[in-house]
Amino acid sequence: MKKGLIAILVLLVLGSAMVPAWAQSIQVSFQGTSSARALDLSIPALRQLGLQDQFKGLTVGLTSADFSISSSNKAVSGFAAGKCEFIASQPDPGALPCDQSTVETSSVSSPGGNGACVDNSSIAVVNLATACGKSASSLTSAGLPSSLNEAGVASARVSANLADLGLGAALGVEATKDQLLTAVQGLTNDVLTKASSAPVAGEKVAALRDATNEFLANVADGNQFAVLKVGASTTNVIPDGSNTNVVSEAAGAKIGLLGLTNALEDGLVIVEISSGKAMASFDGTSGLAQASAVGPVATVKVRDLINLDNNAATQYLEVIIQPEMLNSLLAPLSSAPLLETTVEAGSHTQGVQTGKSVSAFASGVTIHALKGLGESEAGKKDGGILLRIAAADVRLAGDIATTEPPCCALATTGGPVYGYLAGAALMALLALALLVYVRKLRTTV
Secondary structure, X not given: OXXXXXXXXXXXXXXXXXXXXXXXXXXXXXXXXXXXXXXXXXXXXXXXXXXXXXXXXXXEEEEEEEEEEOOOOEEEEEEEEEEEEOOOOOOOHXXXXXXXXXXXXXXXXXXEXXXXXXXXXXXXXXXXXXXXXXXXXXXXXXXXXXXXXXXEEOOEEEOOOOOOOXXXXXXXXXXXXXXXXXXXXXXXXXXXXXXXXXXXXXXXXXXXXXXXXXXXXXXXXXXXXXEEEEOOEEEEEEEEOOEEEEEEEEOOEEEEEEEOXXXXXXXXXXXXXXXXXXXXXXXXXOOOEEEEEEOOOEEEEEEXXXXXXXXXXXXXXXXXXXXXXXXXXXXXXXXXXXXXXXXEOXXXXXXXXXXXXXXXXXXXXXXXXXXXXXXXXXXXXXOOEEEEEEEEEEEEEEEEEXXXXXXOOOOOOOOOHHHHHHHHHHHHHHHHHHHHHHHHHHHHX
């Protein structure tokens, strides 16, 4: 009888293994959006030329990516535009005024990746070299998002007649010309001092003023208002194991002002702005995200008009400086209203953010250059050229959710539904057999 009891108990254990059971369910979900723009450009000076209606501003190199990953939905999309009309900080995504010949979009159903370009084009006094946008998006075999977006133009040239903007007339008035020469001399001295060189002194002062006078006269006879070489913007979503990394970057720009033949090579002042970058990462194991940003730095070059070290005529005096210090460096130009140039350094996220929802940004550098050229009336300083360079942002949120099993369930053991039913029936029969067996045992005793 003992052997029979043992056999029934063993069968009960085996039957219980066939009973349906439930386990914890782990769900990973996250979503994010990011964007970058290389350049926003407007030219208030065009009022004086009667061209303000022909050129209302320009946004160059605009990229973005969006993604959302959950158990019920997996989506990723990208956007890249080489050139657009001026776009506000918070644009309507469904109504972007972009040149469609430079736009490519992508998604899971339409992966993209071919690129869209247009050759040289002109808008009023602005001439653009090749403008392109390229976007490619997809899901990996593991269901993670991937999106690569790049857009920009090779260069932008502002070819306005500087005599019409007031430079020629200013050089024809002794007092105004003296302001211009003093301003350039002061800027040269400042750059020389910050570059750890001896400031202009002695007979070189007169030589610098003569060289500046000649240079500005030559510039006034030409049309080299400004030339810009703008780096591309990129917005990339890159899977890495169980992580998803997002990087938005605007690669900065080089701006040449008041040039003879090419302001990027022979301009009076050349300002180079490095890239601005916003980054974020989601860890699919811990469910946490991190975000950070890198702000741009600036390099200022001033034309060595008297060739202080006897090198080539295009030699420049150079100083690398944080953007927030540009205003103090360029302050001498304020003594000549035509040349006044101010810089807003912008800001960027400090340190590293960590949590379930994070964001980071680099707001870009804003430069309002040569304010007095083309001003609406004397002393208003509302002319010149206005640029916003190297802006990027990213936002990312995610979580890991655990679904608890129903009350009192056993550990998961697997098996098809009919197996569960058979197991339940077997246990019922075994329980009945055990009851009969016990009663017989009592009767025997």
